[in-house]
Amino acid sequence: MENNKQFLTGHEVVVQACIDADATHMFGYPITPGTEILSGWIKKCQDNKDLHFLQTEDEIAAGFTVCGALMAGSKSFTATAGPGTVLMQDAMGMADGMRLPFVTIIAQRGGPSSGTVIYSQQEVNLAIHGGNGEGLRIVYSPSTVEELYVLTRKTFNVAWEYRFPSVLLTDGYLLKTKQDVVLNFVGENVEPKPLVSEHTQKNIRNIYTFEQELMDELTNQKQDFDEMAKEVTEFESYKVESCDELIIAHGIVGAAARDAVDELKKQGKNVGLFRPITLSPFPKDELNKLCKQVKKIMIVESSMGQLKDLVKQNLDTQVEIDGLYKPAVGIETEEIIKLFK
Amino acid sequence: MSKDSKFCPGCGQTMILQTLYRILQEQKSEEKAVLGLDIGCSLLAWDFLPINTFQTHHGRVTSTMVGFNRARPDLLSFAYTGDGGAYAIGLQSLLWAAKRNDPITVIVANNAVYAMTGGQTAPTTMHGQKTDTSPAGYDAEPVDGMKLIRSVNEKAYLARTAVNEMKDMKQHLEKAIQSQRDGNFSMIEILSFCPTNWRVKGPAMIEYVNNMKESFPVGEF
Amino acid sequence: MNIKILLSGDGGQGIQLIANMICQAAFETDFHVTAIPNYGLEQRGGVSLNFIQISDKKQVYPKFTKPDILLIMSPQAKERVEEYQENGELKLEIGDYESILKENNVPKQSQNIFCLGLIAKILEEKEILKKENIFELLEKKLSTKPGWEENKKAFDLGNTL
Numbered sequence: 185m186e187n188n189k190q191f192l193t194g195h196e197v198v199v200q201a202c203i204d205a206d207a208t209h210m211f212g213y214p215i216t217p218g219t220e221i222l223s224g225w226i227k228k229c230q231d232n233k234d235l236h237f238l239q240t241e242d243e244i245a246a247g248f249t250v251c252g253a254l255m256a257g258s259k260s261f262t263a264t265a266g267p268g269t270v271l272m273q274d275a276m277g278m279a280d281g282m283r284l285p286f287v288t289i290i291a292q293r294g295g296p297s298s299g300t301v302i303y304s305q306q307e308v309n310l311a312i313h314g315g316n317g318e319g320l321r322i323v324y325s326p327s328t329v330e331e332l333y334v335l336t337r338k339t340f341n342v343a344w345e346y347r348f349p350s351v352l353l354t355d356g357y358l359l360k361t362k363q364d365v366v367l368n369f370v371g372e373n374v375e376p377k378p379l380v381s382e383h384t385q386k387n388i389r390n391i392y393t394f395e396q397e398l399m400d401e402l403t404n405q406k407q408d409f410d411e412m413a414k415e416v417t418e419f420e421s422y423k424v425e426s427c428d429e430l431i432i433a434h435g436i437v438g439a440a441a442r443d444a445v446d447e448l449k450k451q452g453k454n455v456g457l458f459r460p461i462t463l464s465p466f467p468k469d470e471l472n473k474l475c476k477q478v479k480k481i482m483i484v485e486s487s488m489g490q491l492k493d494l495v496k497q498n499l500d501t502q503v504e505i506d507g508l509y510k511p512a513v514g515i516e517t518e519e520i521i522k523l524f525k
Numbered sequence: 526m527s528k529d530s531k532f533c534p535g536c537g538q539t540m541i542l543q544t545l546y547r548i549l550q551e552q553k554s555e556e557k558a559v560l561g562l563d564i565g566c567s568l569l570a571w572d573f574l575p576i577n578t579f580q581t582h583h584g585r586v587t588s589t590m591v592g593f594n595r596a597r598p599d600l601l602s603f604a605y606t607g608d609g610g611a612y613a614i615g616l617q618s619l620l621w622a623a624k625r626n627d628p629i630t631v632i633v634a635n636n637a638v639y640a641m642t643g644g645q646t647a648p649t650t651m652h653g654q655k656t657d658t659s660p661a662g663y664d665a666e667p668v669d670g671m672k673l674i675r676s677v678n679e680k681a682y683l684a685r686t687a688v689n690e691m692k693d694m695k696q697h698l699e700k701a702i703q704s705q706r707d708g709n710f711s712m713i714e715i716l717s718f719c720p721t722n723w724r725v726k727g728p729a730m731i732e733y734v735n736n737m738k739e740s741f742p743v744g745e746f
Numbered sequence: 747m748n749i750k751i752l753l754s755g756d757g758g759q760g761i762q763l764i765a766n767m768i769c770q771a772a773f774e775t776d777f778h779v780t781a782i783p784n785y786g787l788e789q790r791g792g793v794s795l796n797f798i799q800i801s802d803k804k805q806v807y808p809k810f811t812k813p814d815i816l817l818i819m820s821p822q823a824k825e826r827v828e829e830y831q832e833n834g835e836l837k838l839e840i841g842d843y844e845s846i847l848k849e850n851n852v853p854k855q856s857q858n859i860f861c862l863g864l865i866a867k868i869l870e871e872k873e874i875l876k877k878e879n880i881f882e883l884l885e886k887k888l889s890t891k892p893g894w895e896e897n898k899k900a901f902d903l904g905n906t907l
Contacts, residue, residue: 191769191770191773191779208596209592209595209596236595238591238595240588240621241617241618241620241621242617244585244588244617244618245591245618245621248581248585248588248589249588249589249591249595250592251581251589252561252588252589252590252591252593252594252595252596253592253593253595253596254592255559255579255592255593255596256559256592256596256597256600257596257597258595258596258597260592260596274585275582275585277582278581278582278585282579301786301787302784302786327806328806329806330806357782357809360783361782361808362769362780363778363779363780363781363808364773364778364779364780364804379579380577381577381597381600382556382557382600383556384577385556385575385576385577386577386578386579387571387577387578387579388579388580389568389571389580390580390581391564391568436807436808439806439807440807440809442807443806443807514809516809516810516811517810518811518812519811
């Protein structure tokens with residue numbers, strides 16, 4: 185057995201990644217399927233006195249306590265799901281406006297409303313565009329338990345490096361999956377810096393007197409966002425060399441699609457996979473490059489088309505689009521294979 | 526004061542903020558103080574004092590300062606809000622911060638209306654008071670913040686005063702800061718002038734505030 | 747090699763407990779293991795599932811449609827896993843063992859351990875792990891708790907069928 189092989193759930197992996205990202209404060213409210221991140225973190229706080237937590241009265245307070253702790257320079261975060269993700273938009277909106285390094289782990293569950301407590305991919309729009317602004321957020325979508333670890337740590341690092349609110353967008357399936365994993369700790373963590381302290385005298389606002397002031401601020405933010413995108417945008421292109429048809433999937437569905445591509449290749453079908461790892465900023469250039477070579481793209485997602493909309497927004501090329509859209513329901517490898525009969 | 530006031534002429538808030546600043550100066554704590562601002566007229570304080578300040582969202586300044594305090598318990602955390610931010614949209618967070626005895630100081634400017642949006646009914650609107658959204662006169666009693674908070678926290682320092690009682694205001698604020706330093710929650714509600722929405726000026730403003738004291742008795746609670 | 751096991755039963759029957767035993771034993775035998783529980787809103791009484799894959803190659807996607815081994819511990823569970831049946835899997839239905847369970851006085855709360863015994867035997871036959879591997883974990887978990895003698899007997903019974 186490899187020495188560092190562990191048998192862990194996605195929840196446990198996320199908590200470990202937060203600790204390994206040097207996070208110190210979690211503020212949260214219990215909601216399925218994200219609760220075990222809160223309870224898991226609190227367990228770690230019992231033995232490690234450098235770690236702190238507060239179970240707040242609701243997700244709104246969770247979000248704003250995160251904002252306050254960030255202002256003070258603490259690597260803080262929250263985790264939420266479904267209706268909680270809706271309430272979290274208030275604080276995420278403040279983080280949008282004030283460029284706070286706000287980290288949220290979203291455990292997608294079925295919607296609308298209380299929906300289901302199990303699984304979904306329907307919080308893509310909320311994660312990116314849930315605020316009353318332009319959606320300048322960094323959103324990662326991991327496909328495996330091991331990637332959960334790497335991308336959770338990265339979510340903290342990009343948030344503090346570039347100061348855009350950052351989301352680790354996952355789901356109830358991936359978080360509940362228990363798997364043998366090797367957690368791969370690579371690279372340094374970004375140091376947190378306080379926005380205000382005894383060494384500063386700052387007056388920071390998020391509301392403007394004139395229309396033009398806000399537009400100027402947003403124009404600057406967009407420039408920074410586009411600069412950041414060059415460094416941060418990530419994707420996986422799997423067996424795409426000279427493929428005719430391209431599956432596009434993200435998150436855990438991307439893992440099922442990868443297995444499907446392996447099987448389809450065995451059957452002699454020329455199918456590849458494009459998996460955006462950052463849903464925002466979206467890997468637009470690579471998508472368009474691939475779409476020039478393929479005859480058809482097949483979008484597969486556990487939503488009625490939130491990924492499809494993202495793809496369409498970013499597509500400059502004319503290409504046939506088909507797909508499998510199953511809101512709030514898992515998509516297994518076998519189903520994806522069947523699409524290419 | 527660092528900049529010109531953005532408040533309406535005659536607004537009571539400048540007196541509250543100036544008093545706070547004077548205390549911080551006397552205590553040589555200007556650098557240690559952080560003033561979070563709710564949205565509402567309180568947001569206009571964002572560059573009024575030469576200390577660290579930041580705006581938050583409507584009803585969210587208490588939670589924000591709870592988070593700030595948990596990260597930097599060695600600094601002084603102030604949440605500055607209006608009556609609507611404190612007792613309506615932000616009440617849930619205010620109650621819970623008080624219940625947990627989070628060591629922050631909440632300063633509530635009570636002018637009995639939603640002032641920034643033009644004088645709508647607030648949680649502190651008094652019985653019979655006419656507002657933009659109670660044109661026939663408000664037909665219920667106002668929220669008593671002191672009683673409410675006391676019911677969830679025995680240790681908190683709680684006091685109500687008015688902008689025409691500067692000496693008391695200063696003393697209460699000093700005690701509230703001490704309470705925070707001692708590790709307890711504190712809240713000061715200050716009955717404050719709103720000449721714009723009350724449509725009064727001069728001596729009538731003083732009379733208005735003095736009348737408010739019948740609904741909102743001043744003193745420590 | 748990738749053995750897919752789907753366990754199903756009513757909430758409270760102990761499906762997740764036996765899933766953990768199987769997974770932990772396989773993990774300690776150095777196989778790649780992926781497992782995902784599935785249950786609804788009810789804290790008790792709903793259908794409880796666990797999808798397990800034991801493989802010599804890493805399986806990252808946790809769910810599947812065609813189990814190799816399907817355990818059904820209640821009529822409600824049978825209905826829930828309808829779509830996973832009739833794929834030529836090895837089906838273990840608690841109903842088929844009714845008379846044996848009765849003859850041997852296996853109490854209701856030990857039925858999951860009986861099923862664990864059945865599965866341990868199959869996994870040993872498939873040379874995935876030894877039934878002792880599972881029994882040791884079971885002993886660690888339950889030997890100090892009430893009903894251990896019954897559980898031990900139930901495991902042995904499942905193992906000898």
